[in-house]
Structures are given as structure tokens and as C-alpha cells.
Amino acid sequence: MYNIMHNSKTGMIANQGKVDVVSNNIANVQTTGYKKLEVGFLDLYTETLDRNSYPNNSKDAITGTGIKISQATRNMIQGPIRNTGIKTNLAIDGEGLFCVIRPDGTHNYTRNGEFNLDAGGRLVDDYGNILDITYNNGILPQNANLANGDLIINKVGEVFLDDEKVGKIEMYIPKGDNDLIPVGDSIFALREGGGIYLAEKSKILQGHIEMSNVNMQNEMTDLIMAQRAFQFNSRGIKAIDEMWGMINNLQGR
Structure with missing residues (x-):
């Protein structure tokens, strides 16, 4: 459960960074000569689940430790x-x-x-x-x-x-x-x-x-996707919190 919470946490942090970058692009949609920022996502360290006393159904099973946002780069494509x-x-x-x-x-x-x-x-x-x-x-x-x-x-x-x-x-x-x-x-x-x-x-x-090379339609699409991904990861943390609450209640009986 800790791994799930950690993955959700890194997903929220990465998507918040994406939202910040997209918001900055939208704020500069009318800025003369502005060049949009672009970011992506990178996987963090992954490890295999094929080890002693760790039940799994496949020797190829792996688990990740989350994601992080990549370094922002400038898109130098010419604007209108x-x-x-x-x-x-x-x-x-x-x-x-x-x-x-x-x-x-x-x-x-x-x-x-x-x-x-x-x-x-x-x-x-x-x-x-x-x-x-x-x-x-x-x-x-x-x-x-x-x-x-x-x-x-x-x-x-x-x-x-x-x-x-x-x-x-x-x-x-x-x-x-x-x-x-x-x-x-x-x-x-x-x-x-x-x-x-x-x-x-x-x-x-x-x-x-x-003019700025920011495409408003593309930025709004990226913003909605990042916000939905942030919400999805927050639900993961909420689910783990509820499971821990159930475990604590069972231990108290």
C-alpha cells in the first residue's frame, strides 16, 4: 500500500508541475515573440517482483516508484x-x-x-x-x-x-x-x-x-488532461487512506 501511495504522490506532484507550465503558456498567449514551454513525464526507478518470499504470477512482474516531470524546454517554432x-x-x-x-x-x-x-x-x-x-x-x-x-x-x-x-x-x-x-x-x-x-x-x-506560438486549443486540452490525471492520483491516496482506516478498525476489535 505504501508503494501505491508513493506512486500517487509523485503523480500528483508531476501533474501539478504540468499544470503550472501550461498555465504559464496560456498567460503568454498574447505576448509578442513568446516561445511556449513543453514538459513530459519520466519514470522513476523500477524494480522486479521476482524475489524470494514475494508472491507473484510472473517472473517478468515489475513495480515502479512513480513518475517525475521532465525539464522544461522551449519550443522555438515560429509563431504567426x-x-x-x-x-x-x-x-x-x-x-x-x-x-x-x-x-x-x-x-x-x-x-x-x-x-x-x-x-x-x-x-x-x-x-x-x-x-x-x-x-x-x-x-x-x-x-x-x-x-x-x-x-x-x-x-x-x-x-x-x-x-x-x-x-x-x-x-x-x-x-x-x-x-x-x-x-x-x-x-x-x-x-x-x-x-x-x-x-x-x-x-x-x-x-x-x-506573435506567441502558443496554440490555445492545444494548451486547454493539455490543461484538462493534467487536471484529470491529478484527480485520478488523488483518488489513489484517498483509497489507501480508507483501507488503512479499515485495518485500524479491525485491529481495535
Whole structure:
């Protein structure tokens, strides 16, 4: 009976973790550039029941010790592209991430291209992170900023002001699936020892943004399944509690 209770307990904990992940995805269904989290379930240690003084009907009989939730991973599949008509908004069509410079000077990466112009004429996101643009000669032309003139950004990331090329926006791809660490606000930091390289086949769409890749129907289905599994495991604990109560009553007679 202890084994059944332990299995039910681990099932409840794992499914509660699943509910938390799905709830987080649902909360970010409208977050620009958000990438959904995915988790699965893993079996814990199993052991055979084929041993002395342990009655069983098969030498292949085994018992498990429950399950646990797997490490959450990011689904980097591209989300829907929405046309905003705002020239400072950018979306990546294909693989890759924008590089942004945080206030502390560190370089991070994001798919959120909902940029605006700050007082200095730089492209920034809603959190003040500056879009990393490689300017000609390393700097923005003298007496020029992105707020002045007609801003054009073509599909390969070249930045033009009044038909003059002033810089280029590069897109980056991590070398490994686990090279990026989420730091909040749809922004990722490069893990220590991780690598990154240029995305050469992707395109930038000016006047567009990439929406969240969360599918509401799929998330609601996963949420209902996790809640039902949680309830099922809780019934296992309730059944064992009732059996122990019956045993205690019999011993008291």
C-alpha cells in the first residue's frame, strides 16, 4: 500500500508541475515573440517482483516508484506573423533571434521585434534594451539618428536612412538546443560555454511582429488532461487512506 501511495504522490506532484507550465503558456498567449514551454513525464526507478518470499504470477512482474516531470524546454517554432504597419516593428521569418543590449551592457537575444525609437533615435524594446545594429564604420553617421529621415530595413537586415545605407541588423542562431537561458520578457541569455552563429537564410519583415506560438486549443486540452490525471492520483491516496482506516478498525476489535 505504501508503494501505491508513493506512486500517487509523485503523480500528483508531476501533474501539478504540468499544470503550472501550461498555465504559464496560456498567460503568454498574447505576448509578442513568446516561445511556449513543453514538459513530459519520466519514470522513476523500477524494480522486479521476482524475489524470494514475494508472491507473484510472473517472473517478468515489475513495480515502479512513480513518475517525475521532465525539464522544461522551449519550443522555438515560429509563431504567426502580424502586420502592424509600424516601421520600427520587425519580425524574423525563419530561424534566428535579434541581439539586444541590456542596460548593464550585456548582449541577450529575443524574437520580440516590437521596437520603438527612444529619445536618442535608437531602436529599443519596451524594456529599454537596445537593438544591436552594426553601423558603417562602427557608429551612426554624424548628426543622424533613426528618428530622422525615412527608415527602411530590407529583408536581409540592411538599414537605410533617406536611401543611404547606415548599418545592418544581424540575426543569430544558438549552436545547441540548450545554449540559451530564459531571463524573462521573452529574452534569452547565452549559457556559459554556449555558442552562437549568424542566421544567413532568415529574413526580416519590417512593419511586422511575431506573435506567441502558443496554440490555445492545444494548451486547454493539455490543461484538462493534467487536471484529470491529478484527480485520478488523488483518488489513489484517498483509497489507501480508507483501507488503512479499515485495518485500524479491525485491529481495535
